[in-house]
Amino acid sequence: MTYDDQNIFAKILRGQIPCETLFEDEHVLAFMDIMPQVDGHCLVIPKRPSVGLLDADPSVFGPLFTAVQRLSKAVTQAFDADGVTVMQFNGSAAGQTVFHLHVHVMPRKAGIPPRPHTGKMEAPEIIEKNAALIRAALG
Ligand code: 5GP
Numbered sequence: 001m002t003y004d005d006q007n008i009f010a011k012i013l014r015g016q017i018p019c020e021t022l023f024e025d026e027h028v029l030a031f032m033d034i035m036p037q038v039d040g041h042c043l044v045i046p047k048r049p050s051v052g053l054l055d056a057d058p059s060v061f062g063p064l065f066t067a068v069q070r071l072s073k074a075v076t077q078a079f080d081a082d083g084v085t086v087m088q089f090n091g092s093a094a095g096q097t098v099f100h101l102h103v104h105v106m107p108r109k110a111g112i113p114p115r116p117h118t119g120k121m122e123a124p125e126i127i128e129k130n131a132a133l134i135r136a137a138l139g
Contacts, residue, residue: 001051001091001099002051003049003050003051003055003099003100004099005049007098007099007100008098008100009045009098009100009102010049010100012029012031012045013029013045013047013100019031019032020032020127020128020131022042022071022074022131022134022135022138023067023070023135023138025063025067026047027046027047027048027060027063027064027067028044028045028046028047028063028064028067029044029045029047030042030043030044030045030067030071031043032127032130032131032134033104034121034122034127035118035119035120035121035122036106036115036122036127036130037104037106037114037115037116037117037119038085038106038107038108038109038112038114038115039079039107039126039130040075040078040079040081040106040107040130040133040134041104041105041106041107042071042075042104042105042106042134043102043103043104043105044064044067044068044071044102044103044105045064045100045101045102045103046060046063046064046101048060049100050100050101051090051099051100051101052088052089052090052091052096052099052101053088053090053101054090056101060101064101064103065103068086068103068105070138071105071134071138072084072086072105073137074134074137074138075105075106075107075134075137076107077137078107078130078133078134078136078137079107079109079133080109081107081108081109082108082109082110083107083108083110084105084106084107084108085104085105085106085108085114086103086104086105086106087103087104087106088101088102088103088104095117097118
């Protein structure tokens with residue numbers, strides 16, 4: 001599959017559609033998922049385009065997973081989480097729905113199962129509130 005620069009995350013990176021940004025640098029953007037499977041579900045994407053893990057330039061993985069670790073620590077603090085699920089899908093057969101490499105970061109509480117993948121759109125005010133908690137934990 002070739003990279004299509006009209007995918008939603010490419011549009012977010014170009015500022016053509018909005019997102020609730022958590023942090024960004026020259027390599028990555030971290031933002032809230034609009035259909036969160038748990039409260040505080042967020043995403044990290046490399047700025048360099050690739051469909052997924054298989055076609056990515058390996059140079060993206062250092063900055064990407066450094067950001068994933070930073071975000072995992074922040075969501076753990078922000079949501080007093082018992083654990084963190086880090087998830088990444090490649091290809092529609094594997095559950096991928098947006099074809100720009102991304103990593104899901106989800107704070108988990110013991111005994112609380114995640115909601116369905118790409119389920120319900122969250123109310124914007126809830127996403128804003130959860131983003132504020134994560135930003136505070138990011139410092
Ligand atoms: P995938 O299924 O490709 O692993 O995950 C794509 C994720 O992107 C899903 O969790 C979905 O909720 C999220 N998503 C889809 N469209 C948008 C959007 O326009 N904005 C944001 N912030 N997240 C989105």
